[in-house]
Amino acid sequence: MVNPIHLKTLLEVLRTGSFAAAALRLGYTASAVSQQMSALERDTGTQLFVRSARTASPTEAAVVMARHAAKVLTDMDALLAAAARTGQDTGHELRLGIFPSLATFALPELLSSPGWQELGISLKLSVAEPAQTIQGLRTGGDLDVALVYQVGQGGLAWPSTISRQWLGDDNFRVVLPESWGIRDGAEVTAEQLAGMPWIMHHPGTPDALVIERLFASCSLHPRVSAWCDDFNASLAMAAAGLGAALVPELAMLNRPAGTVVLDVPEIRLARSIFALLIHEQNVQVRLFLDRLADVLGSRSIVPLPTSGSRDG
Numbered sequence: 051m052v053n054p055i056h057l058k059t060l061l062e063v064l065r066t067g068s069f070a071a072a073a074l075r076l077g078y079t080a081s082a083v084s085q086q087m088s089a090l091e092r093d094t095g096t097q098l099f100v101r102s103a104r105t106a107s108p109t110e111a112a113v114v115m116a117r118h119a120a121k122v123l124t125d126m127d128a129l130l131a132a133a134a135r136t137g138q139d140t141g142h143e144l145r146l147g148i149f150p151s152l153a154t155f156a157l158p159e160l161l162s163s164p165g166w167q168e169l170g171i172s173l174k175l176s177v178a179e180p181a182q183t184i185q186g187l188r189t190g191g192d193l194d195v196a197l198v199y200q201v202g203q204g205g206l207a208w209p210s211t212i213s214r215q216w217l218g219d220d221n222f223r224v225v226l227p228e229s230w231g232i233r234d235g236a237e238v239t240a241e242q243l244a245g246m247p248w249i250m251h252h253p254g255t256p257d258a259l260v261i262e263r264l265f266a267s268c269s270l271h272p273r274v275s276a277w278c279d280d281f282n283a284s285l286a287m288a289a290a291g292l293g294a295a296l297v298p299e300l301a302m303l304n305r306p307a308g309t310v311v312l313d314v315p316e317i318r319l320a321r322s323i324f325a326l327l328i329h330e331q332n333v334q335v336r337l338f339l340d341r342l343a344d345v346l347g348s349r350s351i352v353p354l355p356t357s358g359s360r361d362g
Contacts, residue, residue: 056090057119059083060098064116065347069106075216123340142334143172147183147196151220151281151300152323160345169341171334184208187328194328195335197342199321202260208326215325215339218346220298222319224312225284225305227291234310240268240317247275247293249284261296261319268316285309 062072069083076083084106091098098112148157153175160166161173176186180198187196188209199220200206208214224243226232250272251258257279265272275293278284281301288295289308298321302311323346325339 052090052093053086054123056086056093057115057123059086060090060112061116061119061123063087064108064112142170142332143174144335144338145174145176145192145194147176147178147186147193147198149180149183149197149199150177151298152197152199153177155300155303156342156345160341163341163345166341169334169337171338180206184326187212187326195339196326197323198326199323201257201319201321206256211328213327215327217323217325217339217343219320219322220300220346222296222298222317222321223302224314224317225288225295225297225302225309226312227288227293228308228310229291230310232310232312235313236310237313237315240265240270240314243272243294243314244270245273248272249276249278249287249293249295250274251279252277255279257321264317264319270316 059072059076059078062075063069063083066072066075069087070080072078073080073083078086087099087106094115096111096115097109098115099106099108176183176193180196180200183193183196183198184206186193197217198206226246228234230246232238251261253262272294276284276287278287278295281295281297284295284297285302285305287293289306291308296317296319297305305311325342327335
């Protein structure tokens with residue numbers, strides 16, 4: 051019998067491009083991922099990867115199996131949700147803390163996705179920045195799950211009793227006013243941006259510290275035209291020609307006209323999106339987080355080129 055966990059691991063291997071990257075996302079070792087894929091090959095009698103000393107390349111059979119696996123896992127989620135609702139008159143209430151850009155651009159897609167109503171989950175939302183939602187978990191009664199982001203390795207802290215589940219990465223992109231005459235998608239160097247005005251995070255915040263270190267590492271010392279921690283406002287100001295901005299892709303799904311997005315190889319930064327949980331996951335919580343991870347994986351939150359460094 052095929053293990054559903056092995057199917058989920060297969061999807062993550064194909065999504066990330068390697069056993070090592072999938073292991074990092076799933077909390078396994080690369081060896082454990084390799085063993086799972088070998089077990090899946092034995093259970094299905096199909097070669098899924100062509101292995102060499104350094105790489106494991108997916109076969110066409112792996113791609114086809116992954117396509118079917120996604121549907122199988124979705125059907126299993128619906129089955130589990132239906133079983134969990136047996137004998138219940140009302141849906142399970144999930145008290146959820148969520149940060150604004152995730153609530154604005156990813157949550158609506160999840161709520162309108164096929165099969166959402168059948169999961170029997172009733173959301174009670176608190177939209178706030180990560181530090182505030184973590185406080186909701188610390189009190190032990192306000193929230194069941196906090197959806198937070200972390201830029202780099204620092205800036206957030208939570209009790210050791212809280213568990214963490216990675217859901218996806220949200221890459222930052224360099225946004226410029228279209229009026230500056232640089233074409234959308236152009237590759238430029240950090241040096242070419244050095245003399246331009248920038249819209250920056252307020253000094254002293256954890257995100258600002260990471261960005262300052264990143265800019266300093268590529269000798270970019272921006273001339274600040276505005277301090278702003280609101281990405282929608284930063285995009286609007288960039289469209290108006292006030293300055294360049296570093297904006298995560300989630301916040302750019304509805305970016306205004308009059309802006310262009312550049313590829314700057316030296317500037318590689320992402321914020322990692324996590325679910326923090328104070329209680330052991332029940333079926334509905336697991337289904338919700340799996341669905342949200344799928345939404346994040348299918349959005350236009352695309353991997354950046356692999357050249358240069360990347361934080362987060």
